[in-house]
Amino acid sequence: MHPPRTVLVIGGGAAGNALTLLLRRAGIAVDLIEAKADWNATAGSGITLQGNALRVLRTLGVWERVADSGYAFDSAGITTPDGTVLHVQHDLRTGGDDLPATVGMQRPHLQQILIDAVRGSGASIRLGTRAVSLDQDADGVSVRFTDGSANRYDLVVAADGVGSATRAAVGITDRPEPTGMAIWRVAAPRPAGVTRTDLAYGGPAYIAGYCPTSDSTLYAYVVEGRRDRATIPPESYADEMRALARHYGGNWPEITAEITDPAQVNYAWFDRMLVEGSWHRGRVVLAGDAAHCCPPTLAQGAAMSLEDAAVLAELLTGGRPWDDDLFQAYYERRVPRVRAVVEASVQIGQWQLDGVRDADLPGLMTRTMTMLKELP
Structure with missing residues (x-):
């Protein structure tokens, strides 16, 4: 043995x-x-x-x-930058019918x-x-x-x-290896209207999206072209993300108002x-x-x-x-x-x-x- x-x-x-x-x-x-x-x-x-x-x-x-x-949620929305919902896609339950399609969490x-x-x-x-x-x-x-x-x-x-x-x-x-994109992320309070992931394509960023993570929280993200991280001081992170996010409508104004603490904002390249x-x-x-x-x-x-x-x-x-x-x-x-x-x-x-x-x-x-x- x-x-x-x-x-x-x-x-x-x-x-x-x-x-x-x-x-x-x-x-x-x-x-x-x-x-x-x-x-x-x-x-x-x-x-x-x-x-x-x-x-x-x-x-x-x-x-x-x-x-x-x-x-937990079972769908994702596609919106215009102003928040108009173009399409709601019901997601596949990839874990089986007895599990939700998606769970967002902190x-x-x-x-x-x-x-x-x-x-x-x-x-x-x-x-x-x-x-x-x-x-x-x-x-x-x-x-x-x-x-x-x-x-x-x-x-x-x-x-x-x-x-x-x-x-x-x-x-x-x-x-x-970097792919050429980068993402800003932040945790924020969840507006009552956020009950699924919504993704806005276009505007000043490639993607602006959010995902509910509990009854009271979400995380929001904005995807842009990759920049040299050395040129972005960490103390400016909230300002940088807010400058992109303010161009989006729907639930975004309420989310954007909460992007105030640079220590809570993360910037990373896509690899x-x-x-x-x-x-x-x-x-x-x-x-x-x-x-x-x-x-x-x-x-x-x-x-x-x-x-x-x-x-x-x-x-x-x-x-x-x-x-x-x-x-x-x-x-x-x-x-x-x-x-x-x-x-x-x-x-x-x-x-x-x-x-x-x-x-x-x-x-x-x-x-x-x-x-x-x-x-x-």
Whole structure:
């Protein structure tokens, strides 16, 4: 009989937390390390979770808390910049008919729900800790940490995000590349009329949208062309976002009036990346944003990370040897689905950058969402 398995999970975001929960449920010993001392518990404004993400969260045992914390809806509106509704699209329930099509929620609330679950799982957790070195052989990985300690593991999972230091440390040279767009985001009180996501195309920005995140909150976002971040001082963030948002009507004037605190406004570029060939080197395996990232034009970033964790955990707990064949099977199972999402997400933005007016946006979105209804 194989001795008890040990896994190091590097990164306490969606993929790392989900994988930790699933492996602990199977009785596997897990150490989770997170570079940030606060475990990212307050980072971010809002997040849109579609049904395929909700399906994994239900598997993790946290769906009820997510449902209580978030705001569920089943449609998205397309508006003109002045707020006139042109079309309301009823969304596919990609997680199945017993789950909403979409739940919007405050990102820190989702993170706290996952943190609480991981803490209750029996995993060993170390915050403010990084891996300094990973020395592999055929049977495992010896890891040294920033606090001077060291340990040995059967497997290391790099779930340390789009800027993954682990990815680079094992010789995978892929890095995120900017797509040419950037996004302003802010959390704000929810006007009573906001009961779904609405997207306005045109005006001074490519997209102006919002998503309800609870009975009293939403997050709003404005997408523009990428600018040099060094030329935008953080103290001007609220002014910059408000200057774009003030051109939009409907619910926007009420939202725009709340964009006052630059510390609550986030500015980020849209990036793309998909590691090809394999997502592992020896016994170090990538998951989530460390393996792939895409613009949020389909709101599938967190969903893809959660699905990575579900598929990897299924394979690791299925009784197969933990070897190259298993790790390659993980990649081959995930990459067609992830590639479709990355390419569609990038294409939506590229059509806007190129000013294409007759793009088959509804067709592309419908095809992608229909694919996502299938189990990963």
